[in-house]
Amino acid sequence: MSKATDFNDLAQIAGHNAVKATIDKALADVAATSTAAKPPLSEWPDPHLPGMVKAPEIPASILPGWLGAMAGAVADSTQTPPALAVMVGLSVLAAVLQRRFEVAPFADDYTEPLALWTLTALPSGARKSAVFSAMTAPLLRWEKLEYDRGRAERGRVASARKVAEKRIERLLADAAKAKDDHERERIRAEIQHERDTMPAELRAPRLFTEDVTAERLQAMLAEYGERMALLSDEAGIFQIMAGIYSGGNANLDAFLKGHAGTAMRVDRAGREAHVDKPALSFGLALQPGVLSEVAASRRFRDSGLLARFLFAMPASNVGKRDVRRRVAIPNHVRDDYEVALFRLLEDVPAVPGKPRALPMTEPAVELWADFAQEIEDHQGEGGRFEAISDWTSKLPGAVARVAALLELAEVGRHAEAVSAVATERAVALGRLLIPHAQAAFGLLGTDGVDADASAIVKWVQANGLTEFSRRDCQKSLSGRFRTQERMTKALDRLQQQDALRHYTKRNKGAPASEMCLVNPKLLS
Template structure:
């Protein structure tokens, strides 16, 4: 086109087709609306990886997978709850010594899985604890005659002691009074210990009652629940006070408990306490956010799972029951692991790591250590990650026993690989959990507005629309404006502009179209 000054010149030389081509090239290209937006980011939210049931060994994987399919819940719920079942059944009877020396890890595990209300948590819970309930009933039936015998003997001895006390009080002769006192002593020493029906777990107990249950059950107890009362108990919220956490913390560490208070005594050398909780995210964030549970190390001891909810996408017409063979296989596997559970006063058997399993564990421990501390990747959750290598050793021992039975003495590479795979998956889940604890009210408000937007599949709205729809939450417009600002900063809505339709002007917002095409959970 050298020397050509306009489209007429171009047409004379190259024709009208060249003119059209030149115009089309110069014309601005229309950009799809969706490409103008950034990718939406949920306030306070983090994406977490799937935790598949296949991480468990054998029948335990099959059962967790079948329960997840039957309840249409993410596999993380049944998988993590099964981990707590294994810990509850095996703790106190086994320990793991990674180096084969006096450093030992007991086997309690605390898990906390967050899932919304209406998510069929109870169905997952019931499927997991069914064999424990059956064992408790059978063990209770076997123990009932001995419990009754001891009760009667203690009642007779108590009455006799009371009568002897009265006799001693009326006796003036010193030698005869001393003889009566000796008889009282013999009655006390001969009185059989009180016996309680065997229990494996409870669903709700204060820390103080937990001490008592541990003492009654030879230092072994599980707290398994699909409700949030455990956090209320730990925070003292159910009684409006501050709970004593000593027994709870020592139950995780396996360190000695010595309680000598008026009206209550508990002397335990190796208490073991496992927990398996499935709670609502809102309840977890509200109840656990208190500084005391974080400061005392309670929250650092949980293995968290924050799976993505599939509520709203479930097939209500689908009914896939857990196969009978799988349910019976799981039941029998748990009952096999419970053999010898009633034996009291037995020293725990110590498991060791095979050389290649030890090397795997050491490499993982080194990696975790390097990323902790000031400026490290895990600086914000160092209290949690510092305990993860110990948890990995515990998990490896549980998986080895679950796969090989009660006679296993050495944890092999496969079990350690399962444990380390799970631990690596749990890191982003822990980051999400602690982010929930740190989320402020504005993030919660922003998520509430986001749910309103997505429920109505809105492409645009005014501030007045939002306030009217959620007037109970946003009685003051300033609070709503802060929430909208968070959504704007996270590329969920556009910046505001005033709009008037015959009445008062109200801020007007466009909604990012990607909100409905990306897999984003509100």
């Protein structure tokens, strides 16, 4: 008998039940393929493409006690996203505690300084200045009180220095008139003695500034206990760092070393000074357009400067505020905030010593290490965080810093170790900040794979494609994709970003097709 070639032949050979079973199996395979490849809209997550990421709200409750209460009250009073007050609050906390403490997660020689860099992007008119004013007011008040308290002593030291300087001038004149070498050497010895015994210049303590060049920053770190913070809602410092005003040649070392706590040498009035452990914190709020402007400087990202910032990209309340609504910050909330900061500022040494290292408790280390490993597992090639791996590689360290800051905020400066409670808060914040960073880097510029992926998305949207074959994609975008490898990287990136899914389509009498199913939310 000849080989069966259709259902009639099959029926003659095996009967009608065999035909029915074959058809049922084929229909089941088709249904399974269709179901696997084309899930309903509700089963698709939101695509997280650069520039399209919807960042979650950062609630004030992420911060503990008095700090969270103040952040929430400021956000409510100013009708601004809580994320802004949260980020500024963390930077204020870092300004107060940096250089005096550090965190040692494993209680060994791996430590993280408590300097913290935060950047919130909001448009003009979003009341950024009002938030900064409320959150930094206690720092200004503390600086003024310290200035007044030390006025008499600074005056005494300044007078003593002037007397010594005048005496040195007279001795120099005498040395020039000396009759012989013996007399000249005697005068030189007196000059050196005057210089050695001259009291060091006293400066009123200072916690932060708003705008400073890299060169002046180095001097300030030497002058103010090796610590300084830049808290500003203006773009000046950000543009200075990017080198916009210096032909792209800004000295970034002072900024980078201030984040890492790396020693630097500073030339001050012709004399070299050493800054052993500089601590520099940032709390910035800028317009999104400024970020885009700065992104033109590739050096800004390549140096690792951008990767050090914790970004917040909240939705703006502009156009949604109630102009008649007036809610004052409760006095007790404002007072508690100031009192707590003042307590943390007690016993600030004039001359910096060795920072006190806070270890993590065992449960805290486990929480932090689990988070760090999770980040590590997804930032390699093909991972979810590959496009921002320069940023995610620094995230666990930043989370450890935040955990220590929150522990000190809640327990006080006598805290002995970072608890699991503080670490849990810091990890939760770290998770929230990931989509904010993805949104920020989408605004700042993407890598080559993201650019290729964006070209595919534009092609899909322009043609209203719900699915497409890899072959059609390469054919339509042949000018961009000269090799399969380049296109595959872009398609894999889009799958990582939940923009599409790969599947294999069986073709009757022909080879199977490698297909891509488009997330319907890309077309809505």
